[in-house]
Amino acid sequence: MSRKLIFELSLEGKKGYSLPQLDIDDRAIEELIPGKLLRDRDANLPEVSEPEVVRHYTSLSRLNHGVDVGFYPLGSCTMKYNPKINEDVSRLEGFSKVHPYQPDETIQGSLRLLYELNKILCEITGMDGVTLQPAAGSHGELTGMMIIKAYHKNRGDEGRDKILIPDSAHGTNPSSAAMAGFQVVEIPSNDRGSVDVEALKDMVGKDTAGLMLTNPNTLGLFEEDIIEIAQIVHDAGGLLYYDGANANAIMGITRPGDMGFDIVHLNLHKTFSTPHGGGGPGAGPVGVVTELVPYLPSPLIQFDGQKYYLDYDRPLSIGRIKSFFGNFGVALKAYAYILTMGPEGLREVAETAVLNANYVMEKLKSYYDISYDRICMHEFVLSAQRQKKEDVSAMDISKRLIDFGFHPPTTYFPLIVKEALMIEPTETESRETLDEFIEAMIQIAKEAEEEPDKVQNAPHKSPIGRLDETKAARKPKLRWQPEE
Amino acid sequence: MKVLEDLKYAKGHEWVRVEGNKAYIGITDFAQDELGDIVYIELPEVGAHVEVDDIIGSIESVKAAADVYSPVSGEIVEVNEELETSPELVNEDPYDAWIAVVEMTDSGELDNLMDAEEYEKFCEEEA
Numbered sequence: 001m002s003r004k005l006i007f008e009l010s011l012e013g014k015k016g017y018s019l020p021q022l023d024i025d026d027r028a029i030e031e032l033i034p035g036k037l038l039r040d041r042d043a044n045l046p047e048v049s050e051p052e053v054v055r056h057y058t059s060l061s062r063l064n065h066g067v068d069v070g071f072y073p074l075g076s077c078t079m080k081y082n083p084k085i086n087e088d089v090s091r092l093e094g095f096s097k098v099h100p101y102q103p104d105e106t107i108q109g110s111l112r113l114l115y116e117l118n119k120i121l122c123e124i125t126g127m128d129g130v131t132l133q134p135a136a137g138s139h140g141e142l143t144g145m146m147i148i149k150a151y152h153k154n155r156g157d158e159g160r161d162k163i164l165i166p167d168s169a170h171g172t173n174p175s176s177a178a179m180a181g182f183q184v185v186e187i188p189s190n191d192r193g194s195v196d197v198e199a200l201k202d203m204v205g206k207d208t209a210g211l212m213l214t215n216p217n218t219l220g221l222f223e224e225d226i227i228e229i230a231q232i233v234h235d236a237g238g239l240l241y242y243d244g245a246n247a248n249a250i251m252g253i254t255r256p257g258d259m260g261f262d263i264v265h266l267n268l269h270k271t272f273s274t275p276h277g278g279g280g281p282g283a284g285p286v287g288v289v290t291e292l293v294p295y296l297p298s299p300l301i302q303f304d305g306q307k308y309y310l311d312y313d314r315p316l317s318i319g320r321i322k323s324f325f326g327n328f329g330v331a332l333k334a335y336a337y338i339l340t341m342g343p344e345g346l347r348e349v350a351e352t353a354v355l356n357a358n359y360v361m362e363k364l365k366s367y368y369d370i371s372y373d374r375i376c377m378h379e380f381v382l383s384a385q386r387q388k389k390e391d392v393s394a395m396d397i398s399k400r401l402i403d404f405g406f407h408p409p410t411t412y413f414p415l416i417v418k419e420a421l422m423i424e425p426t427e428t429e430s431r432e433t434l435d436e437f438i439e440a441m442i443q444i445a446k447e448a449e450e451e452p453d454k455v456q457n458a459p460h461k462s463p464i465g466r467l468d469e470t471k472a473a474r475k476p477k478l479r480w481q482p483e484e
Numbered sequence: 485m486k487v488l489e490d491l492k493y494a495k496g497h498e499w500v501r502v503e504g505n506k507a508y509i510g511i512t513d514f515a516q517d518e519l520g521d522i523v524y525i526e527l528p529e530v531g532a533h534v535e536v537d538d539i540i541g542s543i544e545s546v547k548a549a550a551d552v553y554s555p556v557s558g559e560i561v562e563v564n565e566e567l568e569t570s571p572e573l574v575n576e577d578p579y580d581a582w583i584a585v586v587e588m589t590d591s592g593e594l595d596n597l598m599d600a601e602e603y604e605k606f607c608e609e610e611a
Contacts, residue, residue, distance in 0.1 A: 415548055469521075473546055474571070474572065
């Protein structure tokens with residue numbers, strides 16, 4: 001197969017189109033568009049025929065790994081299967097052909113769907129109001145941080161400039177807090193992989209704006225002290241933010257609202273089965289308790305008993321954080337998923353996700369190290385420190401898994417585990433698939449002892465071998481450039 | 485793992501080389517090995533005042549990002565600008581590739597740091 005870029009396939013004069021005869025007067029482009037908006041060099045688009053274009057991109061697409069192709073145990077990302085009924089629903093013309101600038105009375109069905117999804121997400125999280133605007137989890141986090149800021153400011157409580165975040169947190173947490181203008185303070189984990197409550201007690205104070213927590217945390221462990229943690233933060237005058245990245249573990253079983261959280265984001269593209277790879281798009285709805293509803297982004301979708309409408313009259317709102325209604329198509333797919341599953345189905349999702357993770361962990365734990373030997377939730381973290389002694393790293397193991405047709409787990413995260421391999425099977429995998437993965441992992445552990453170079457030099461079966469990630473980071477080539 | 489005799493070491497895996505009142509600060513061989521291939525180093529501002537354990541830089545590798553903490557208090561008087569374009573120097577020779585120089589305000593703080601032997605033990609426990 002040709003490995004050329006589309007630009008390298010280009011030959012001058014080749015065409016993949018023919019335009020109809022112009023039926024108006026031909027005018028120079030300079031007459032129509034101001035000169036400063038025109039490019040001074042040719043765009044240099046590739047000149048190729050239609051079959052060449054189709055073959056080129058179809059070939060590339062066949063090199064992709066996705067959840068429709070194979071197992072994708074990428075920890076913290078919940079790469080579950082995306083049911084195709086979601087796609088059918090999102091293509092219904094009543095939804096797909098509306099425009100957000102239409103008058104409200106002509107899009108009542110779409111508004112009702114968003115309104116109902118809000119209510120469902122409130123019920124699932126134990127919150128009182130939801131915005132569907134954020135386009136991703138981290139966008140939800142930023143929204144949550146802005147709400148915390150607005151809340152304290154409105155109360156005249158100006159000195160609260162610190163957000164507490166555990167050392168096991170997703171990197172987006174400190175980023176979002178810093179982006180919103182907070183200082184980040186790192187809370188240490190204890191030897192059970194949970195928030196060190198005693199340390200937390202010493203860290204809270206009049207400068208505490210809030211705490212961000214993922215529960216279960218990134219080690220796949222449930223924060224058992226959450227009620228006490230919530231109490232400590234609330235007593236100090238701070239708010240609790242729930243990072244919903246791991247909501248797949250608790251859905252239908254417990255709720256952030258019941259644990260004492262004030263603000264929650266969910267990732268519809270993780271927990272609620274909307275497409276995730278290739279940039280999504282995603283959606284990171286944010287739910288809040290009653291006291292914080294006035295600060296949610298505007299507009300909010302309301303129902304006056306007769307019709308659904310957009311409420312802009314919300315003086316305390318942090319304002320708009322995304323155009324129109326967020327990623328409507330994603331909300332639509334999540335809604336379809338929730339109705340398909342029903343309350344019992346959603347609970348079963350969490351139960352099976354947790355069962356699958358524990359099954360794989362139990363089968364692998366005599367071959368790899370485990371830092372915290374506890375029953376895990378929907379994911380778990382292996383450490384390749386044993387293999388590292390044979391000079392086989394977590395990265396080598398991840399690369400070798402590609403040869404078996406599996407997407408590698410999340411590697412070198414969370415940072416508090418050395419040689420970390422974070423594995424999240426999700427509920428949509430069969431026992432047979434899990435067994436195949438387990439067998440591959442056991443074989444790799446054996447190879448690490450007996451023929452380490454086989455693992456160190458993997459992958460062997462992929463279209464190209466090991467990429468030089470260091471060089472890619474140090475001397476990146478970000479786009480094709482013509483030879484001068 | 486290489487540990488040099490004539491240096492002082494901090495728990496954050498920084499080393500200090502003392503020249504008069506100046507402290508040259510870098511990260512240890514253990515630290516660079518843990519981080520893996522370094523791809524970016526953020527240096528402090530010359531003239532900034534730092535206290536012990538203040539962040540004086542951050543290091544990004546292919547697998548992680550880590551902060552560099554100052555083992556001593558004082559003023560940043562020099563930074564190793566070469567690392568901005570050649571961060572790999574820290575991987576190649578961590579004890580030569582210093583990150584910043586601090587003009588110390590209290591050289592007594594050096595007594596709180598580890599010597600080579602203590603640091604070697606400390607690393608064994610960490611691993």
